Amino acid sequence: MTYCVGLKLDAGLVLLSDTRTNAGMDNIATYRKMFFFEQPGERAIVVMTAGSLSVTQTTLARLNEAINDEMADETTSIMKAQTMLQVATIIGDTLSRTRREIAEQCRDLRQQASASMIVAGQRCGGDMRMYLIYPEGNFIQATEDTPFLQIGEHKYGKPILDRVVTPATSLADAQKAVLLSMDSTLRSNLSVGMPLDLAIIEKDACSVTTRRRIEDGDADFARMSAAWSAALRDSFVKVTI
Numbered sequence: 001m002t003y004c005v006g007l008k009l010d011a012g013l014v015l016l017s018d019t020r021t022n023a024g025m026d027n028i029a030t031y032r033k034m035f036f037f038e039q040p041g042e043r044a045i046v047v048m049t050a051g052s053l054s055v056t057q058t059t060l061a062r063l064n065e066a067i068n069d070e071m072a073d074e075t076t077s078i079m080k081a082q083t084m085l086q087v088a089t090i091i092g093d094t095l096s097r098t099r100r101e102i103a104e105q106c107r108d109l110r111q112q113a114s115a116s117m118i119v120a121g122q123r124c125g126g127d128m129r130m131y132l133i134y135p136e137g138n139f140i141q142a143t144e145d146t147p148f149l150q151i152g153e154h155k156y157g158k159p160i161l162d163r164v165v166t167p168a169t170s171l172a173d174a175q176k177a178v179l180l181s182m183d184s185t186l187r188s189n190l191s192v193g194m195p196l197d198l199a200i201i202e203k204d205a206c207s208v209t210t211r212r213r214i215e216d217g218d219a220d221f222a223r224m225s226a227a228w229s230a231a232l233r234d235s236f237v238k239v240t241i
Contacts, residue, residue: 001191002033002152004048005181006118007174008130008142010167012202012209013120014174016182017048018152020193034197035060037067037078040207043123045078045087046199050152051115051135052102059098059115063091084129088119088139096137116151124206156188157181171200176224179214183225196221 004017017033031053037045047063049056066076074080078087095117103113119139120130130142132149142149147167150158160181169177175198185192200210214221 001189002050003150003154003157003182003185003189003192004033004050004118004152005148005150005154005157005161005178006048006120006130006142007148007161007165007169007178008120008128008167009147009165009169009171009174010203011171011174012200012205013046013122013128013130014171014178015046015048015118015120015199015201016178017197018182018186018192019195019197020191021053030193030195032197034199036199036208036211037063037121038208039079041124042206043079043121044201044205044207045084045119045121046201046208047091048118048120048151049115050117052099052113055095055099055102055113055115055135056117058102059091059095059117062094062098066090066094082123083126084119084121084123084131087121087123088129088131088133091117091119092133092137092139095133095135099135118149118151120201122201122204122206128201128203153185153189153192156185160184171202175200179221179224180228183221183228 007014019030021029021031033049035047067079074082078090081087106113114135117133122128131139133139144167148161164177194216196214198212202209
């Protein structure tokens with residue numbers, strides 16, 4: 001399984017994903033879940049994936065194939081699409097078609113073939129957008145009322161986001177929020193694991209302004225996790241009923 005979270009804020013987009021795909025006792029696999037499509041100054045798009053690797057990898061391969069096609073246009077390539085809505089539509093259509101094809105291939109084996117994606121970015125002259133794309137290809141958009149989206153094992157990391165994240169949250173506080181959201185998930189679900197990938201797209205930069213890989217044993221992440229645990233224990237002791 002996996003956990004990916006994205007925040008759409010007044011100041012920019014903050015995105016975080018883990019890399020674990022299997023957490024059996026003797027079968028732990030790591031695959032990147034965050035992918036970049038970027039032409040600095042013109043557009044920056046980040047895609048995060050959860051679900052069947054066969055579906056997500058084939059979908060991404062088809063998106064890249066369409067980008068490199070000499071006949072590509074705004075209806076087929078996310079690097080030529082005129083708006084982020086068109087980007088989401090292209091990705092949704094590709095995901096839906098891929099899922100159906102692989103599900104049919106796996107039908108006799110009674111295996112699941114499903115995936116979802118978070119797509120976030122900005123094109124020069126357009127607004128920042130972030131979408132959650134469902135396996136069927138339809139999608140919803142992050143709004144001021146719901147400024148964050150999650151896929152995968154999201155339940156453990158949702159409470160802190162509900163309590164602290166608003167569109168006005170600063171990028172610095174947003175990084176802290178998504179990392180603590182991931183820390184809560186890591187502690188409660190073995191199917192989510194290190195390393196982590198963090199990305200930030202500042203508003204109107206139209207480029208990925210921050211990329212960071214957080215490895216297992218990262219000193220800053222461990223210090224933040226320990227401080228958060230201590231603060232929770234201290235608050236718990238102080239609460240009366």
